[in-house]
Ligand code: IPD
């Protein structure tokens with residue numbers, strides 16, 4: 001499969017950071033970690049990976065701006081382009097030795113996400129997507145699942161934890177969803193959740209209280225695999241609003257409806 005120049009640049013940055021993360025993952029016990037907030041650990045590996053991605057992308061496309069989890073916003077001379085990067089999505093998994101984490105890189109052009117790479121170095125799974133060009137896992141073209149009913153669907157979600165998210169709201173949403181679906185999963189990397197929806201492994205996904213770098217790349221992966229993505233209200237404020245609902249057309253619609261249902265005692 002021939003990749004475009006911009007996807008090559010992004011893949012190279014993700015793979016280089018991925019090699020660094022994979023080495024550190026092997027030595028996860030020895031990593032020094034600092035406590036950023038309750039339950040939210042940031043490791044040296046995370047910062048190293050971000051530095052690698054920042055250096056690679058700055059070298060390849062000088063002038064583009066950045067929005068990165070550790071650095072925050074970095075203005076570029078080119079106001080049309082911005083990289084949105086999570087160097088390690090799934091930090092809690094990483095620190096616990098669970099091989100479900102990823103690097104997420106999106107390119108925004110004039111406010112629109114036009115290219116995306118999500119890479120899980122532990123499984124060597126590389127998801128790439130370019131606007132209008134489809135989504136690929138390694139070299140295989142992806143398509144969202146064909147299931148049409150929630151009753152057959154496996155749905156991914158995020159579970160709020162100590163110091164994060166609205167626990168009461170989540171319990172209401174979960175109660176609605178769990179009564180209507182075949183299974184609920186919590187992977188622990190929002191970027192991979194969306195990649196799994198793109199790959200048809202999960203039929204849908206919802207989460208709230210996310211940051212732009214968690215979802216920017218994944219949104220394009222799902223759309224270019226034929227799926228639908230919105231915020232929790234059905235609008236398009238996923239990056240700033242922090243909520244997201246994804247799936248194929250029918251599951252996305254059904255999930256939105258189910259999440260909003262008033263809870264009836266059962
Ligand atoms: C987290 C993961 C997780 C989601 C959290 C995010 P991090 O990102 O995407 O799946 O539930 O809300 O913060 O902290 O591992 O980069």
Ligand code: CA
Pocket residue numbers: 086088089090213214
């Ligand atoms: Ca993240």
Ligand code: CA
Pocket residue numbers: 069086087088089090091
């Ligand atoms: Ca992160």
